[in-house]
Amino acid sequence: MTVTDPDGTTTTTYPDGTVVVTKPDGEVITTGPDGTETTEEVDGTVIVAQPDGTTTVTEPDGTETVTTPDGTSTETQPDGSVVVTEPDGTSTETQPDGTVVVTEPDGTSTETQPDGTEIVTTPDGTKTETHPGGTVIVTQPSGTTTETRPDGTTIVTEPDGTVTTTDPEGNVTVERQADLVAYSASVVAASPAVRRSTPTVDALVLVTPSNVYRNGYAVMQSLTVITAQRRL
Known part of the structure; x- marks a missing residue:
């Protein structure tokens, strides 16, 4: 039996007790004999509500979210990632490569990678x-x-x-990087011997200084000069 409302909504009741409601915008709501309600929205989203309160939402891109009566939700994404969110707000994401990321309600996250590396980031x-x-x-x-x-x-x-x-x-x-740069610059500017010792130098390409302090005392000072030679 089918009944049509003035607004265009139709309600069809089948012998087994199934009821199908079709709205003017195309949304279809089907209620089964056991009380399961399936809503097919216009954009392709499908929502299934079980009698026990469990709901399953399947989006057009394939993402599926299952929410249980206690508030726990499990979201499965098309790439295989699974995100479980507990009632207290804690979420656990399992990525396709095996990486697991747990995010606490206070914002602390713990990432465990497949090789066993653990990365904890606080708020x-x-x-x-x-x-x-x-x-x-x-x-x-x-x-x-x-x-x-x-x-x-x-x-x-x-x-x-x-x-x-x-x-x-x-x-x-x-x-100390800052001290090293200052030291190298002063040597290059003040020592003509550097220039005289390299008569074929066309350009000074790189100066790499080293000024290392051990237990508070300078133990080594050296200057490495890399130059570009003129072509003959």
Whole structure:
């Protein structure tokens, strides 16, 4: 039996109790004998609501989202990625390559890669990478990184290029990039011997300085000059 409303909506009831409602805009709602309701929207989205409260939404691009009565939702994307969101807001994304990313309600995320590398990022932007071999690299929001190796060696790199290395015995080596550049520039400007010793030099291509401090004392100063020779 089919009934048509004044607005054009039609309702068809079948002998088994199935009811199909077709709206003027093309949306179709089918309710089965067991109470399952399937809504087919105009854009191709299909929503299935089970009697127990579980809903499944399938979008035109193939994305499927299942939401259970307790509020847990599982989204499966066309590329195979699966995102499970718990009622408390915690989400777990499993990517096709096996990478798993867990995001907590406070914004903290933990990424576990297939090789076992774990990357934890906190809301303030601090990132901690733990590698399978035991090396741990912490990157601060300021850009400072601290690498701790299994043998106890620590390497701290500042945004300005300064690198401080502490070995397991407690020896400290500091490389100050700003000091190195100033040193190399002063040598090139003040030493005519550099120019006289390279009479066939056509152009100064690169100056690479090295000024290393160990335990607070300068132990080495050297200058490497790479030049371009004139063609004969």
